[in-house]
Amino acid sequence: MRLEINNVTKKFKHKTAVNHFSMVIEENECVGLIGPNGAGKSTLIQIIADILYADEGSIVLDGQNISKKKNQIGYLPQYPNFYSWMTAYDTLLFMGTLSGISKNQLHKDIPLILTKVGLSKEAQSKVGAFSGGMKQRLGIAQALLHKPTLIIMDEPVSALDPIGRREVLNLLKEIKSETTILLSTHILGDAEEICERFVVIKDGQKIEDATKEQLLHRNQESAIYLVLQKDDVDWLEKVAQLPYVKKVENYEEGFKIHVEQVQVDAYRLLQNAIDQKIAFTKFEIGVKESLEDTFLTLVVDV
Amino acid sequence: MNTFAVLSKKEFSQMVKEYKILWLPIVFMLLGLTQPIMMYYLPMILKSLGGVEGIMIDPTMAKPEGQEVLASTLNSQFDQLGIIIIIVAAMSVIQAEKANGMLAFILTRPVSISSYLGSKIATHYLLAVFSLAIGYIASYGYTVFLFSPVPISQVILAFALYCLWLLFIITFVTMLSTFFNSPAVIALVSIVMLLLCRLIAGLHPVLDIFNPAGFSLRASSVLITGSVGAWWELNLLVTFLVILGMTLTMHYWIAKKKF
Numbered sequence: 354m355r356l357e358i359n360n361v362t363k364k365f366k367h368k369t370a371v372n373h374f375s376m377v378i379e380e381n382e383c384v385g386l387i388g389p390n391g392a393g394k395s396t397l398i399q400i401i402a403d404i405l406y407a408d409e410g411s412i413v414l415d416g417q418n419i420s421k422k423k424n425q426i427g428y429l430p431q432y433p434n435f436y437s438w439m440t441a442y443d444t445l446l447f448m449g450t451l452s453g454i455s456k457n458q459l460h461k462d463i464p465l466i467l468t469k470v471g472l473s474k475e476a477q478s479k480v481g482a483f484s485g486g487m488k489q490r491l492g493i494a495q496a497l498l499h500k501p502t503l504i505i506m507d508e509p510v511s512a513l514d515p516i517g518r519r520e521v522l523n524l525l526k527e528i529k530s531e532t533t534i535l536l537s538t539h540i541l542g543d544a545e546e547i548c549e550r551f552v553v554i555k556d557g558q559k560i561e562d563a564t565k566e567q568l569l570h571r572n573q574e575s576a577i578y579l580v581l582q583k584d585d586v587d588w589l590e591k592v593a594q595l596p597y598v599k600k601v602e603n604y605e606e607g608f609k610i611h612v613e614q615v616q617v618d619a620y621r622l623l624q625n626a627i628d629q630k631i632a633f634t635k636f637e638i639g640v641k642e643s644l645e646d647t648f649l650t651l652v653v654d655v
Numbered sequence: 656m657n658t659f660a661v662l663s664k665k666e667f668s669q670m671v672k673e674y675k676i677l678w679l680p681i682v683f684m685l686l687g688l689t690q691p692i693m694m695y696y697l698p699m700i701l702k703s704l705g706g707v708e709g710i711m712i713d714p715t716m717a718k719p720e721g722q723e724v725l726a727s728t729l730n731s732q733f734d735q736l737g738i739i740i741i742i743v744a745a746m747s748v749i750q751a752e753k754a755n756g757m758l759a760f761i762l763t764r765p766v767s768i769s770s771y772l773g774s775k776i777a778t779h780y781l782l783a784v785f786s787l788a789i790g791y792i793a794s795y796g797y798t799v800f801l802f803s804p805v806p807i808s809q810v811i812l813a814f815a816l817y818c819l820w821l822l823f824i825i826t827f828v829t830m831l832s833t834f835f836n837s838p839a840v841i842a843l844v845s846i847v848m849l850l851l852c853r854l855i856a857g858l859h860p861v862l863d864i865f866n867p868a869g870f871s872l873r874a875s876s877v878l879i880t881g882s883v884g885a886w887w888e889l890n891l892l893v894t895f896l897v898i899l900g901m902t903l904t905m906h907y908w909i910a911k912k913k914f
Binding site: 399402403404405406423424426428430432433434435436438439447448450451452453 | 658661662665668669672673755756757759760761762763764765766911912
């Protein structure tokens, strides 16, 4: 399903949570909405899920208003809450029938989806006894149960342990080819795995909208990253004296050497090291910043 | 299955799990029993305690008729403690789901606000009517046993009239539950407003047309005199309009996401 967000603004009493935000998500695209706490991610997601009204602007799904498309949307709130007296199975049965799926179909689908989210043993347990992570899994199950064509998830994996996170990410990868996915997160590693496009939001405004490659490429540095054996660290002092080396600095467990022309100078540096009988454990040309660094440079005020 | 049926079924299961379906009828049964038993034994109790200066039991005082006893069950038991208990039982009908986010969550599904509100009011009204019926039958049984029989047609008509007042009570509490976020405020405002309605009923016949509590008085009047009283059609019309108005207000409130 194609999702269009047109110039959406939402003001609360003292704060503008979302400020003239627009974007278009094409069919079967996966978009990660990232931003620091309080940036307006959840507000925007609630507006898309039709829980909040936008003060201005509109949300359009395949050219239609969202209220006509509700059975095609899977929504996972940040803190999914269910009736504590219902069992996991009954909860899915309840949510499923509300979406207009027949009982017979549900009795077939529910055990499958419970297995997929890792709750098959808890099918007959009361939701009231569930931990936060188990509720999150149940939340994901209910969002996927009716096979929606648009899935909106608010922090889908933040509350999960590494096993649960892996299971959910695999689940999302599985349905990705035929589903439009919008998920918000502040854990970039997760979004990086399934989404190919990122939208960065800060103070309610869109400050970046790019594919993963674009983001990473933009911040590639002309530097050489190397890790040396301890005995050879003295060599770096000589390196710093070399005419083509601009700067040597500590970086992670090794050093970053800024040079004038990476390709040519890397070869010269390597030759120099061989002459001096220096052993590297790692030699990398062109230091890539991680997505996390990119994110930090985007959102942190200098 | 349509969403109204699914939601009503869920409400019903919740009432069963919370034992509401058990304790509410029991409380009403006790309330219903209290009136005839108290009216029957109170003179004897006072007499046997005896010796209290200043209390005088008139031996010539006529034993009340069954009709009067049943009418006073409605007036002094159900209309006081009964209303308060119904308010307490129904006060978080929507407030609880606003607080834990279930209302917003349910509305992300293809569920209309009408079927949501409809299921809430219908199930809670049915429970209230059921509880009232249990209490009323208990009271009727003891009244006939201890006092005198009451014509069954009058008993049923009075019950039907009282159920109209009950529908107003449930809708009113549901409406406040939609507006406010604190159960205490909902209970307090409901109790004050509904008891006030009941208090001013009977002051003036014109005022009674606009007062849904008028149906409580009409129920007792049917029992005692056999007459529904004047202008009951207008009273009925006004009551239905008020209930309709309250329902539309709730619908608007939820549609505008003011919760």
